[in-house]
Amino acid sequence: MHVLFVEDDPMNRRVVRDMLSVVGADMAEAADAETGLGMIDAGDYDIILMDLRMAGMDGLTAIRHLRARSDAKGALPVIVVTADTATDLRTTCLTAGADEVILKPVAMNVLFDAISRIVTRSDNAILG
Helix, strand or coil: CEEEEECCCHHHHHHHHHHHHCCCCEEEEECCHHHHHHHHHHCCCCEEEECCCCCCCCHHHHHHHHHCCCCHHHHCCEEEEECCCCCCHHHHHHHHCCCEEEECCCCHHHHHHHHHHHHHHHHHHHHC
8 A cells, every 4th residue: 555645744754654563554644735735646545644834825726736637646645634623624635536534632542543534435336
């Protein structure tokens, strides 16, 4: 599994990379949304992890840009990873096009559960 984590905090990226390495997943990193969108253009990813609060373009705007694409990359699964605890946050993220929302600090079981739900949905879509 090849994951792109778009997150401005290098420590958060390191923690998640260490978690993903436990299951043999490969993680690429982008420190801002603009770079992340460029990496999506150039790379091949299975899942995008997206922080919300970053300098420049925020994560919700980046998700909307991704969802506006007409190619297969526009449908890449996105898991929002955020410290924001606003009551309407989940709805806001899902409306923007996110597939899952998890809170920081990231717990390994929560991250893996979110990835599992996405993989299960993808398998079901393939099966009809």
